[in-house]
Amino acid sequence: MHRSITVTVNGQSRTAEVEPRMLLVYFLREVLDLRGVHVGCDTTSCGVCAVLLDGVPVKSCTMFAVQADGRSLTTVEGLASNGQKHAVQEGFKEEHGLQCGFCTPAMMLVASALLEENANPSESEIRWAISGNLCRCTGYQNIVKAVQHAAATLNPQPASGRTT
Amino acid sequence: MFPSQFEYLAPTTLEEALSLLAEHAEDAKVLAGGQSLIPLMKLRFAAPAMIIDINGVPGLSHLQEDRRGRGYLRVGALVRNAALERSELLKSRYPTMAAAAPLISDPLVRNQGTLVGSLVHADPQGDWGSVLLALEGEVVAKSTSGERRIPATSFFDGPFTTVLRSDELAVEARVPAPGPRSFGTYLKLERKVGDFATVGVAVSVSTERGVVTRAGIGLTGVGPANIKAVDAEQALVGHRLTGKAIQQAAHLAAAASEPRSDVRGSADYKREVVRVYVARGLHQAFDAKAA
Numbered sequence: 001m002h003r004s005i006t007v008t009v010n011g012q013s014r015t016a017e018v019e020p021r022m023l024l025v026y027f028l029r030e031v032l033d034l035r036g037v038h039v040g041c042d043t044t045s046c047g048v049c050a051v052l053l054d055g056v057p058v059k060s061c062t063m064f065a066v067q068a069d070g071r072s073l074t075t076v077e078g079l080a081s082n083g084q085k086h087a088v089q090e091g092f093k094e095e096h097g098l099q100c101g102f103c104t105p106a107m108m109l110v111a112s113a114l115l116e117e118n119a120n121p122s123e124s125e126i127r128w129a130i131s132g133n134l135c136r137c138t139g140y141q142n143i144v145k146a147v148q149h150a151a152a153t154l155n156p157q158p159a160s161g162r163t164t
Numbered sequence: 165m166f167p168s169q170f171e172y173l174a175p176t177t178l179e180e181a182l183s184l185l186a187e188h189a190e191d192a193k194v195l196a197g198g199q200s201l202i203p204l205m206k207l208r209f210a211a212p213a214m215i216i217d218i219n220g221v222p223g224l225s226h227l228q229e230d231r232r233g234r235g236y237l238r239v240g241a242l243v244r245n246a247a248l249e250r251s252e253l254l255k256s257r258y259p260t261m262a263a264a265a266p267l268i269s270d271p272l273v274r275n276q277g278t279l280v281g282s283l284v285h286a287d288p289q290g291d292w293g294s295v296l297l298a299l300e301g302e303v304v305a306k307s308t309s310g311e312r313r314i315p316a317t318s319f320f321d322g323p324f325t326t327v328l329r330s331d332e333l334a335v336e337a338r339v340p341a342p343g344p345r346s347f348g349t350y351l352k353l354e355r356k357v358g359d360f361a362t363v364g365v366a367v368s369v370s371t372e373r374g375v376v377t378r379a380g381i382g383l384t385g386v387g388p389a390n391i392k393a394v395d396a397e398q399a400l401v402g403h404r405l406t407g408k409a410i411q412q413a414a415h416l417a418a419a420a421s422e423p424r425s426d427v428r429g430s431a432d433y434k435r436e437v438v439r440v441y442v443a444r445g446l447h448q449a450f451d452a453k454a455a
C-alpha cells in the first residue's frame with residue numbers, strides 16, 4: 001500500500017514511504033517535522049496550509065503527498081537563505097504584518113510567489129493574490145503594507161504602478 | 165481528516181490511463197486538480213478504491229483555438245483555472261469565459277483546479293457548467309472503445325451527475341467562438357472569495373446588423389443542476405437588444421430558475437438576483453462592446 005516518494009523540500013531531497021491517502025500537509029508536518037505548515041479548516045477554505053509547489057501556491061490539505069513525487073516544495077522554513085531573512089519576512093516584521101501569526105507562514109509564501117511574478121504589485125493586486133488566505137486578526141491592512149515593504153526592498157525603483 | 169484507503173495509480177500515457185479506467189471503471193476515480201474530489205474524499209462522501217492520477221499524462225494541457233470554420237476553443241483536461249484567468253486568448257475572443265475564470269473559488273484553488281474537472285464534478289453551484297451551457301460548448305470523452313463529443317446541453321444529468329460513462333475520460337472541453345459581433349460576461353454573487361455562488365449568471369450574445377442571432381444564458385446555484393435559460397435566450401433572438409428586450413429576457417430567466425432557500429439567501433431573493441444579473445450582464449456586456 002505504501003509508495004516511495006522523493007520530493008525536494010526547501011532545496012533538500014527527501015525520500016519517504018507514504019500511504020497514498022496521506023495528505024501533503026501531514027507529510028510535511030508529521031513526517032518531515034515542518035511545523036510552520038499549519039492546518040486550519042482542513043476543508044480547502046482558509047489557505048493557512050499553503051505551500052509553494054514548483055513555486056506556485058497550493059493548499060497542502062487538498063493534495064496527496066504522492067502527488068508531490070518528483071516535485072519541488074517550499075515551506076516557510078525555506079524562505080530565509082543563509083541566515084538572511086527573506087524580504088517578505090522583513091516586511092512582515094517591519095510593518096507588523098501579524099498578530100497571532102497563525103496565517104503568517106502561508107501569507108508570506110503567497111506574497112513571495114506574487115513578488116516573483118510581479119515585482120511591483122498594486123494594492124489591489126496584493127489583495128487579489130492573498131484573497132484565498134484568511135486572517136482572523138489583522139484586518140489585512142498591515143499584511144498589505146508588509147508586502148509593499150517587501151516589494152520596495154526587492155525592487156527599489158520608483159513605484160509607478162502603486163495605487164495606495 | 166483522512167480519506168479512506170485507496171490504491172494510487174499514476175499512468176504516464178493516455179492509452180494507459182484509458183485501459184486502467186476500462187479495467188477498473190466502477191472502482192476508480194480520476195484525479196486532475198483534485199480541488200473538489202479530495203475534499204469529498206476527506207469528508208468520506210467519496211471513497212473510491214482506486215485513484216487514477218492523470219497529472220502525468222501528456223497531451224492534456226493545451227489551451228488553444230482551432231480556427232477552422234467558425235473556430236472553437238480547446239481546453240485540455242489539465243488546464244488549470246489560473247491559466248484560464250491569465251489567458252489573453254480568452255480576454256480577446258471569449259469574454260464570458262474570461263469573466264468567469266477569475267471568479268472560480270480562490271487563487272490557491274485556481275492554481276490547481278481545472279475547468280474540465282469542474283464540469284465532470286457537475287456541482288450545481290459550479291460556474292463552468294453555466295458558462296458551457298451559455299456558450300453551447302461540448303465535452304470530448306475518450307475511452308478504449310473510441311471518442312465521443314457530448315454537448316453541454318446533454319452532459320449534465322442532475323446534481324453531481326453527468327452522462328459520462330465510468331470508463332470514459334473527459335479529455336477536453338470545446339467552446340465555439342462567439343464571433344466578431346458578440347459580447348458576454350459572467351456575474352457572480354458570493355458571500356466571500358472562495359464561497360460557492362449564491363447566484364451566478366453567464367451571458368453570451370451574437371448580433372448581425374444589431375439584431376441578435378444567438379443568445380446564451382446559463383444560471384449557477386439556482387437549481388439541481390446548472391440551468392440553460394432557453395426561453396430567455398429565444399426571446400432575444402431576432403430582436404434588437406433594447407432595454408425592453410433585456411427586461412423580458414431577465415424575467416424569463418428568473419422564471420426558469422429553481423432556487424432553494426438556504427444560508428445564502430431565500431429562494432425569492434435568489435430569483436430576483438437572477439433577474440437583476442441577467443439584465444445587468446446583458447447591459448454591461450453590450451455597453452462594453454459598444455464603447
Ligand code: FES
Nearest residue numbers: 040041042047061
Ligand atoms: S487547512 Fe488547508 S485550506 Fe484550510
Ligand code: FES
Nearest residue numbers: 099100135136137
Ligand atoms: S495574524 Fe492571526 S490569523 Fe492572521
